[in-house]
Amino acid sequence: MTDNEERLIELKDRVCRSIDETREKLHRLSQDIWSCPELAYQETEAHDRLVAFFTHEHGWTVDSHFKLETAFRATWRTGGDSEGTMNVGFLCEYDALPGIGHACGHNLIAEVGAAAAVGLKAALEGAQEGVPVQVTVLGTPAEEDVGGKIDLLKEGAFKGIDVVFMAHPSKEDATYLPCVAEHDVTIKYHGKTTHASSYPWRGVNALDAAVLCYNNLSVLRQQMRPDWRVHGIIKHGGLKPNIIPDYTELEYYLRTPTRAELPVLKEKAERCFRSAAVATGCTVEVEYARNQLDNILRVAELERLFERNGKTLGMDFTTDEDVLRNESGSTDFGNVTFAVPGIHPYFYIGSNALNHTPEYTVAAGDEKAQFFTLRTAKALAMTALDLLLQPEAMQRVMQEFTEVKLKDDKMSNGV
Numbered sequence: 361m362t363d364n365e366e367r368l369i370e371l372k373d374r375v376c377r378s379i380d381e382t383r384e385k386l387h388r389l390s391q392d393i394w395s396c397p398e399l400a401y402q403e404t405e406a407h408d409r410l411v412a413f414f415t416h417e418h419g420w421t422v423d424s425h426f427k428l429e430t431a432f433r434a435t436w437r438t439g440g441d442s443e444g445t446m447n448v449g450f451l452c453e454y455d456a457l458p459g460i461g462h463a464c465g466h467n468l469i470a471e472v473g474a475a476a477a478v479g480l481k482a483a484l485e486g487a488q489e490g491v492p493v494q495v496t497v498l499g500t501p502a503e504e505d506v507g508g509k510i511d512l513l514k515e516g517a518f519k520g521i522d523v524v525f526m527a528h529p530s531k532e533d534a535t536y537l538p539c540v541a542e543h544d545v546t547i548k549y550h551g552k553t554t555h556a557s558s559y560p561w562r563g564v565n566a567l568d569a570a571v572l573c574y575n576n577l578s579v580l581r582q583q584m585r586p587d588w589r590v591h592g593i594i595k596h597g598g599l600k601p602n603i604i605p606d607y608t609e610l611e612y613y614l615r616t617p618t619r620a621e622l623p624v625l626k627e628k629a630e631r632c633f634r635s636a637a638v639a640t641g642c643t644v645e646v647e648y649a650r651n652q653l654d655n656i657l658r659v660a661e662l663e664r665l666f667e668r669n670g671k672t673l674g675m676d677f678t679t680d681e682d683v684l685r686n687e688s689g690s691t692d693f694g695n696v697t698f699a700v701p702g703i704h705p706y707f708y709i710g711s712n713a714l715n716h717t718p719e720y721t722v723a724a725g726d727e728k729a730q731f732f733t734l735r736t737a738k739a740l741a742m743t744a745l746d747l748l749l750q751p752e753a754m755q756r757v758m759q760e761f762t763e764v765k766l767k768d769d770k771m772s773n774g775v
């Protein structure tokens with residue numbers, strides 16, 4: 361075994377020990393976020409709690425309200441010249457869902473990011489031979505909405521970060537799950553009110569348009585690729601049965617495995633929106649969210665390193681092809697992966713509950729989740745050490761990142 365390999369093992373042990381030594385503070389952090397669920401862009405308490413956490417940990421430079429009201433940044437760097445310094449990013453999410461609190465376990469995402477960063481710092485600050493590194497923690501709000509990471513990308517918050525890590529609670533350990541491109545769209549129909557019984561023929565029914573729109577999209581599914589998704593709600597359907605609705609509103613999510621396919625689905629969906637207006641005589645407004653979520657650009661080398669570290673800690677990564685191929689969601693982390701190589705693995709938290717259910721909310725606040733959460737943080741920090749101490753591994757990551765980006769560019773440009 362080479363000296364470097366021995367050094368890597370020692371530093372990985374340090375990471376695990378330091379995370380274990382910080383487990384009480386980390387658990388309190390996670391519990392405080394979990395017990396005060398806040399919606400996208402309204403995560404003020406979570407922001408303040410995380411800022412306080414890093415402020416009280418020595419050595420961090422903390423920027424509160426970093427480019428966004430509820431985003432933050434905490435940085436720590438070893439000495440040495442900035443030239444050779446690798447900047448390793450860890451992301452924290454902390455937004456909850458309406459009505460069901462932390463049903464996606466974002467309190468645990470925050471804990472993983474904080475734990476991995478604290479663990480990596482503790483391991484490196486005591487290292488005899490300096491490893492030039494900057495550890496950057498970014499608090500990224502509103503993943504469940506239009507994506508705070510995308511806003512932060514636009515504001516340059518990821519500039520200078522060489523590799524980025526986060527992890528997401530799930531019902532199993534997975535180095536990767538399909539994370540697809542997604543865009544929110546709001547459809548508004550305008551009609552004309554009249555008495556629904558006395559002279560309905562004099563009205564223009566916006567609810568009819570909404571129902572036709574819903575049905576148009578429901579039949580579109582038969583002509584969609586099986587891995588595309590169209591799903592939504594009628595947010596406003598009218599005021600009273602005897603008033604022909606003159607305004608209705610629907611919100612839909614349109615999803616395709618790659619960002620290149622999304623325009624194709626949008627064109628088909630828009631025909632559904634507009635034909636409902638034609639059929640009823642309504643006018644229609646189609647409004648897309650300011651941010652489109654991109655699919656995750658995968659870097660297999662990062663996944664391989666993470667899986668190897670996770671297995672040494674006992675993580676049991678699923679091999680269920682149905683899960684690995686079909687159980688997809690979206691995340692604004694996808695947009696980050698087109699700017700910075702990164703991984704977004706999933707981790708078991710001691711429950712078989714499904715994300716976005718009240719049962720998952722309970723599981724995300726359960727003490728039982730702590731072991732699995734810290735184990736994942738250790739695996740992330742260990743993977744960062746692989747890159748820091750093995751430049752050839754980082755070179756492989758960058759080479760692969762360049763290749764997959766080129767391949768995506770060609771697909772997006774129809775080349």
Ligand SMILES: NCCCC[C@H](NC(=O)CCN)C(=O)O
Nearest residue numbers: 464503504505506544689690691
């Ligand atoms: N613009 C809507 C984004 C919805 C993102 C959401 N993400 C997840 O559920 C992943 C875990 N948070 C989704 O896929 O619906």
